[in-house]
Amino acid sequence: MSRTRIHQIAGIIISALLLLAPFYLPEIRVHLLIEILIFALFALSFNLLYGYAGLLCFGIGAFFGIGAYVYALLLTHLPQMPLLLGLLISAFGAWLAGIAIGFLSVRLRGAYFALITFAFQMFLYAVALKWRSVTNGDDGIGVTRPEFYLPLFGKISLMNIINLYYLILGVVALGVLLAYLFLKTPLGNSAVCMRENETRSSFLGYDSFLTKVTIFSLSGFLAGLAGSLFVLFNEFVATNCIDMNMSFAVVLMAIIGGTGQFFGPVIGAAFYTAFQNWLSSFTQHWWLFVGALYVATVLYLPGGLVSIANLFKRGD
Amino acid sequence: MGTSIEIIIIQAMHGFVYGLLLFMVASGLTLVLGMMGVLNIAHIAFYMLGAYIAYSITTYTGSFWLSLVASPIIVGALSIIIERIFLKKTYKAGHALQILLTFGLYFIFAELVRLIWGTSPFRLAPPELLSGGITLLGKTFPIYRLFIIGFSVVIFIAMILILMRTRIGIIIRAAVYDTDMVEALGNNIPLYFIGVFAAGAFLAAVAGVVAAPLLTIFSGMGDQVLLDCFVVIIVGGFGSLLGAFIASLMLGQLQSFGIMWIPELAIVFQFLLMALVLIIRPTGLMGEEI
Amino acid sequence: MGCALKLENIHKDFSGLQVLKGIHLEIKEGERHAIIGPNGAGKSTLFNIITGLYKPSKGRLLFREKDITGWPIHKISRMKISRSFQITNLYPRMTVFENVRNAVISKLNRRFDWLHLLDNDQEINEETERILSLLSLEGVRNFLAAELSYGAQRELEIALTLARDPILIMLDEPTAGLNTEETRKVVEIIRRVTERKTLVIVEHDMEVVFSLASRITVLNYGRILATGAPDEVRENEEVKNAYLGKKQYVTRSQ
Numbered sequence: 001m002s003r004t005r006i007h008q009i010a011g012i013i014i015s016a017l018l019l020l021a022p023f024y025l026p027e028i029r030v031h032l033l034i035e036i037l038i039f040a041l042f043a044l045s046f047n048l049l050y051g052y053a054g055l056l057c058f059g060i061g062a063f064f065g066i067g068a069y070v071y072a073l074l075l076t077h078l079p080q081m082p083l084l085l086g087l088l089i090s091a092f093g094a095w096l097a098g099i100a101i102g103f104l105s106v107r108l109r110g111a112y113f114a115l116i117t118f119a120f121q122m123f124l125y126a127v128a129l130k131w132r133s134v135t136n137g138d139d140g141i142g143v144t145r146p147e148f149y150l151p152l153f154g155k156i157s158l159m160n161i162i163n164l165y166y167l168i169l170g171v172v173a174l175g176v177l178l179a180y181l182f183l184k185t186p187l188g189n190s191a192v193c194m195r196e197n198e199t200r201s202s203f204l205g206y207d208s209f210l211t212k213v214t215i216f217s218l219s220g221f222l223a224g225l226a227g228s229l230f231v232l233f234n235e236f237v238a239t240n241c242i243d244m245n246m247s248f249a250v251v252l253m254a255i256i257g258g259t260g261q262f263f264g265p266v267i268g269a270a271f272y273t274a275f276q277n278w279l280s281s282f283t284q285h286w287w288l289f290v291g292a293l294y295v296a297t298v299l300y301l302p303g304g305l306v307s308i309a310n311l312f313k314r315g316d
Numbered sequence: 317m318g319t320s321i322e323i324i325i326i327q328a329m330h331g332f333v334y335g336l337l338l339f340m341v342a343s344g345l346t347l348v349l350g351m352m353g354v355l356n357i358a359h360i361a362f363y364m365l366g367a368y369i370a371y372s373i374t375t376y377t378g379s380f381w382l383s384l385v386a387s388p389i390i391v392g393a394l395s396i397i398i399e400r401i402f403l404k405k406t407y408k409a410g411h412a413l414q415i416l417l418t419f420g421l422y423f424i425f426a427e428l429v430r431l432i433w434g435t436s437p438f439r440l441a442p443p444e445l446l447s448g449g450i451t452l453l454g455k456t457f458p459i460y461r462l463f464i465i466g467f468s469v470v471i472f473i474a475m476i477l478i479l480m481r482t483r484i485g486i487i488i489r490a491a492v493y494d495t496d497m498v499e500a501l502g503n504n505i506p507l508y509f510i511g512v513f514a515a516g517a518f519l520a521a522v523a524g525v526v527a528a529p530l531l532t533i534f535s536g537m538g539d540q541v542l543l544d545c546f547v548v549i550i551v552g553g554f555g556s557l558l559g560a561f562i563a564s565l566m567l568g569q570l571q572s573f574g575i576m577w578i579p580e581l582a583i584v585f586q587f588l589l590m591a592l593v594l595i596i597r598p599t600g601l602m603g604e605e606i
Numbered sequence: 607m608g609c610a611l612k613l614e615n616i617h618k619d620f621s622g623l624q625v626l627k628g629i630h631l632e633i634k635e636g637e638r639h640a641i642i643g644p645n646g647a648g649k650s651t652l653f654n655i656i657t658g659l660y661k662p663s664k665g666r667l668l669f670r671e672k673d674i675t676g677w678p679i680h681k682i683s684r685m686k687i688s689r690s691f692q693i694t695n696l697y698p699r700m701t702v703f704e705n706v707r708n709a710v711i712s713k714l715n716r717r718f719d720w721l722h723l724l725d726n727d728q729e730i731n732e733e734t735e736r737i738l739s740l741l742s743l744e745g746v747r748n749f750l751a752a753e754l755s756y757g758a759q760r761e762l763e764i765a766l767t768l769a770r771d772p773i774l775i776m777l778d779e780p781t782a783g784l785n786t787e788e789t790r791k792v793v794e795i796i797r798r799v800t801e802r803k804t805l806v807i808v809e810h811d812m813e814v815v816f817s818l819a820s821r822i823t824v825l826n827y828g829r830i831l832a833t834g835a836p837d838e839v840r841e842n843e844e845v846k847n848a849y850l851g852k853k854q855y856v857t858r859s860q
Contacts (some may be wrong), residue, residue, distance in 0.1 A: 056415065058415070104591055105594075107594075109411075110411035110412060110415075111355040111411040111412070111415045112355075114415050115549070115550065116550065116594070119543060119587070120587075123583060123586075123587045127583075130583070184723045184724055184725060185723060186711045186716045186718070187718050187719055188720070189707075189711060189724060190718070196697045197695065199695060200696070201708070202678075202679040202683070203657065203680075203689060204708060204769075205683040205684045205712040205770065206717055211717070251416065251419070255416060285430070285431050287423065287424075287427040291423050292424065295402070295421065298417045299405055299417070302409075302413070
């Protein structure tokens with residue numbers, strides 16, 4: 001059986017599992033699954049930059065946080081706004097931030113780029129912390145899930161966790177599809193060109209700066225979308241949505257899962273979330289284990305979990 | 317809000333204190349960066365560990381001075397172990413891997429600290445000799461801060477002398493400029509590097525010990541310093557000690573006066589500075605082309 | 607015939623080292639212009655200045671009367687000035703097809719196209735195939751660039767240079783490291799594809815130079831020693847003294 005065949009079958013099985021999840025999983029597991037979905041999108045957005053464009057963005061949490069805060073504020077001040085529009089606007093806000101930050105950052109390379117984006121995120125964190133009149137600082141903003149209006153079905157209450165699950169599944173699936181298709185377009189190819197050989201690409205007429213800013217902002221869009229979904233799910237936003245732990249968690253997910261393949265970060269998100277969930281039930285120092293696993297991955301299995309399959313292939 | 321000369325001078329001195337401490341931490345970071353192109357985020361952990369270990373030593377032995385000597389030595393030794401076990405593997409692998417790794421190490425250290433010392437913050441009192449204040453320009457200025465200034469200046473003079481006058485120092489400076497050439501001339505660069513690395517960690521720990529009575533000791537104490545160090549390196553230029561020095565002092569003053577004028581948004585100044593530098597001179601004030 | 611490229615008083619310093627001193631050069635449309643000179647004469651620097659990698663310290667660069675001094679690389683490239691690299695500079699982890707396709711996407715100005723899928727795109731794929739066949743690279747289209755033989759890599763290198771249908775083609779030692787047979791093949795390709803185009807070529811292989819070039823410029827120590835038709839240059843006393851007679855050049859690598 002060819003690899004593509006295996007992938008296709010796996011895809012169908014996983015899709016079926018996801019679609020039927022609420023019917024065979026207890027509610028608490030559905031909660032976990034929602035969290036996995038949100039972070040899968042988030043991790044994917046990080047890897048769009050790192051795995052495909054070669055840009056290590058440590059400040060990815062900034063966009064997640066912006067998406068989260070914007071959505072929370074929308075829900076607070078404009079609760080009648082259609083749900084999908086609200087999500088879109090939040091993601092768009094993160095997209096704009098991506099352009100602004102990208103504009104200032106992309107001229108730097110490698111570790112320096114990572115540093116700058118991280119610094120920008122910390123700036124936004126401080127703003128979120130100090131600007132209490134808007135963000136309520138570390139006390140955060142509590143929101144209520146709006147109702148979701150679907151043309152044929154009428155009003156759907158998102159207090160029902162199953163409805164929420166399907167909504168988030170749908171949005172995440174769209175986001176993932178967007179990322180997947182994007183990589184198959186000429187623009188997606190441009191981003192990969194930049195990583196593969198930036199000099200040659202310049203000489204072929206590729207504008208390095210513009211290309212990087214474009215993909216940076218797209219990544220911001222997806223991360224912001226994930227952030228807004230996070231608020232929808234938790235009905236709460238606070239500075240933890242934009243602090244360095246948020247960035248680090250998603251970097252961890254992508255690395256552990258594997259940055260060389262499209263679904264690597266998704267697997268990483270699933271693994272991390274499940275692992276953390278399991279560990280934290282009997283130790284409050286689960287960070288240590290996850291961190292150790294992360295370091296081990298970076299040092300000994302740089303391809304991540306997805307590359308384990310390669311270890312069993314005959315040597316190439 | 318009186319902005320009389322006295323207040324300005326006092327604020328400036330406060331800013332000076334933080335600036336000097338910041339430079340003590342940032343110097344190791346930028347030197348290692350310039351010499352081997354390694355951005356070691358875990359370096360800030362040495363600062364944090366310096367403070368925590370000093371706290372333990374002082375609590376058990378009652379002597380702050382002992383911790384001032386012992387803590388940095390312990391941290392310095394630890395740093396060598398870290399370098400040999402973890403960092404060594406990443407030199408060939410490129411910046412991304414290094415930064416990913418050291419970032420992870422930083423978080424692990426923060427967690428380890430919580431594991432060993434618990435999550436409650438600590439306060440460390442300055443030694444008898446240095447507590448209290450003296451009257452300066454009509455205001456009371458803590459003696460301890462004066463000590464920090466004096467102590468830091470002594471350390472920096474020592475640093476300058478070593479780097480400028482000794483053979484080791486010259487080699488190190490040359491290595492920051494062109495590692496390959498220096499190695500080709502027969503110098504054992506890896507050995508020098510370990511030395512610089514450990515010295516940097518030592519200094520960061522000293523800063524941690526010295527800062528402990530000034531600030532609260534808690535597992536997030538490195539976060540602000542981490543950020544500040546980044547800004548210092550960006551503004552000062554990668555690998556430039558002079559740049560880091562200027563940037564540290566600038567940042568110290570910005571913090572001090574920023575807090576005085578607009579406490580909530582003091583951090584804005586910091587970032588304005590950084591953004592400005594990025595736009596006008598992306599390689600930093602004293603940096604070379606990357 | 608119009609003037610394709612004009613260099614006016616080009617100087618280039620690197621931290622105090624003067625690599626190019628006052629270069630004046632005019633290259634006419636349709637010329638095949640070779641730049642030769644001993645190592646260190648400044649040929650590569652000149653090349654890099656024309657293509658935008660370096661900015662001249664002084665002087666102007668004009669392409670078809672348009673001042674392009676100091677323009678960024680990608681902007682110069684879009685003026686239809688293309689260059690090849692002396693040390694092969696491909697996309698090693700991409701296939702031959704993908705390599706050429708990258709250039710084609712840029713030529714068709716679809717770098718920022720996010721509305722079409724590459725796999726099905728007729729325009730891009732057809733154009734890529736055309737260029738592959740131009741250089742007879744269809745056979746290796748699915749090989750990774752890193753897997754190719756050195757000769758094939760040089761051909762791919764030229765393919766990338768030509769893919770954008772440049773007006774001014776700049777080749778940096780295209781036959782470096784090739785054996786007689788491969789050199790002959792490459793020279794044929796160059797002759798064929800540079801018809802009605804302007805070619806600037808840096809070369810060490812004198813046979814290639816004299817068989818291809820319509821004009822030759824000799825560079826030495828950052829200055830132009832002589833410019834003119836091949837025979838003129840060959841007879842030039844200064845040039846002969848400088849190195850042509852000294853057999854510093856490899857006429858053919860075995």
